[in-house]
Amino acid sequence: MAHPRDVSPDETVLKRIFGDNQPSSVSVILQDWDKCVCKAVFPDALENGRFSCILRLEARDSSSANFIMVAAMQEIAATCIPGLVPETLQLGSVTDGKGRDFQYSTTEFIEGNTLEEIWDDMASEDRQSIAAAIVEALSKLHSLRLSDTKVQAILRRVLGEESEEIVKKAVMGGPFIGFLNDGSSLLHSIEKRLALRRPFHTTEPIADPKGLVIKSKFEDIGASIVRDSDMEQWVKEAVLCHNDLNPRNLMVRSIESTDGKAGYKLAAMIDWELAGFFPPSYEISLQDTYLCGSCFSFYLLLKEGMKDICPPTSSQVSLLRAMELLYESQQRQLFEGKNIGAHIRRRFMEVLQLSRDEDPYVGWTCKTEGKQLPELSRADTDKLENDVIDDMIERGLINASRVIRG
Numbered sequence: 001m002a003h004p005r006d007v008s009p010d011e012t013v014l015k016r017i018f019g020d021n022q023p024s025s026v027s028v029i030l031q032d033w034d035k036c037v038c039k040a041v042f043p044d045a046l047e048n049g050r051f052s053c054i055l056r057l058e059a060r061d062s063s064s065a066n067f068i069m070v071a072a073m074q075e076i077a078a079t080c081i082p083g084l085v086p087e088t089l090q091l092g093s094v095t096d097g098k099g100r101d102f103q104y105s106t107t108e109f110i111e112g113n114t115l116e117e118i119w120d121d122m123a124s125e126d127r128q129s130i131a132a133a134i135v136e137a138l139s140k141l142h143s144l145r146l147s148d149t150k151v152q153a154i155l156r157r158v159l160g161e162e163s164e165e166i167v168k169k170a171v172m173g174g175p176f177i178g179f180l181n182d183g184s185s186l187l188h189s190i191e192k193r194l195a196l197r198r199p200f201h202t203t204e205p206i207a208d209p210k211g212l213v214i215k216s217k218f219e220d221i222g223a224s225i226v227r228d229s230d231m232e233q234w235v236k237e238a239v240l241c242h243n244d245l246n247p248r249n250l251m252v253r254s255i256e257s258t259d260g261k262a263g264y265k266l267a268a269m270i271d272w273e274l275a276g277f278f279p280p281s282y283e284i285s286l287q288d289t290y291l292c293g294s295c296f297s298f299y300l301l302l303k304e305g306m307k308d309i310c311p312p313t314s315s316q317v318s319l320l321r322a323m324e325l326l327y328e329s330q331q332r333q334l335f336e337g338k339n340i341g342a343h344i345r346r347r348f349m350e351v352l353q354l355s356r357d358e359d360p361y362v363g364w365t366c367k368t369e370g371k372q373l374p375e376l377s378r379a380d381t382d383k384l385e386n387d388v389i390d391d392m393i394e395r396g397l398i399n400a401s402r403v404i405r406g
Helices: 011-018 067-078 115-121 124-141 149-169 183-194 228-237 280-287 293-306 314-336 340-351 378-394
Strands: 025-031 035-041 052-059 088-095 101-108 172-174 178-180 201-207 210-216 223-227 239-241 250-256 262-269 276-278 354-356 364-366
Touching: 011 088, 011 101, 067 088, 067 101, 067 149, 067 239, 115 250, 115 293, 124 239, 124 250, 124 262, 124 293, 149 178, 172 183, 178 183, 183 201, 183 228, 183 314, 201 314, 210 228, 210 314, 223 228, 223 314, 228 314, 239 280, 276 280, 280 293, 280 314, 293 364, 293 378, 314 340, 340 378
Parallel strands: none
Antiparallel strands: 025 035, 035 052, 052 101, 088 101, 172 178, 172 276, 201 210, 210 223, 239 276, 250 262, 354 364
16 A cells, blocks of 8 residues: 555656656556656657656655666676666656656566566476576676776766766776775675664674674674685676566566477566676675565575576685675564564564575575475465564554554
């Protein structure tokens, strides 16, 4: 249910962006107080010859990625995975009828379904084929580095003068966290992104080995050492990553093979706001945070493939272990409070019997001991989430009047 404060494109916004070719319908895909993503359908064809597009609005006063930089990441990605990156149609700024300023983008609408929508109905061979196609696309993305001539040429053309600081000084980063000049800045940006009001870890310099030690406030989570030499190596290992490989950001399309058998193919990778140039293990670690009960088998398939395209170096392992410590410490602290998401995550882990593998490249595994992998449907997932919320309300952890259910 939409909240009165949720962002949506009003008549003023639509007129200023689309001019005389006004959409005949606008369907909201997601929205909150600062942003809105919707599908717009038009009576007359757009410049790309199609009759629909995706419109994104994000408030200027929010901490959001710069849409122009996001477009640059998409154009760079399209050089090695053409056909899997939505085309950017328009970029700009707009003020709505209430005087609030937004940045906006319109991008190609991809026909098909999100992987999240159809994962439950896919055959095993289709699931494996889709996961393999994603890993192949990632492998191609990893061939691109920020220092590449063609990458810098695109940045200069798309960003203009703003690109000079990136091209001359940056060694990694992207639109969401900014562009960074060294490896220690990456670690600092991760800590900053995960920070809560109350600290859940400490980071201190050490002399032998020279570097940093990150200690969780929770003794069982422990500590992790990141050497200066590891952080220096991250700079050399940074490649183009998508960083948000959630099933809702992967579009698939139904196909029919030559023998008449129905199946699915990867149609697009969408939502490039978190993309940028990072060590491959950064993306692998982020995948460990996208646990979803209804698509856990997708997580396992994708992680199996991703570990084969990430260099097995000590520097990559140190980043994986540091990010695991930071994220799990944050989630523990949130769970001890009243954070609904952390409580739902914990319930998923209990139901799916998850434990962390000793190999940091593997991530989460099920304690099934040869039994069939537990699988939750989307309906099961929705019920689990509502059960957690009801339980928290009953225990007095949250106020029912302030809960907005999906």
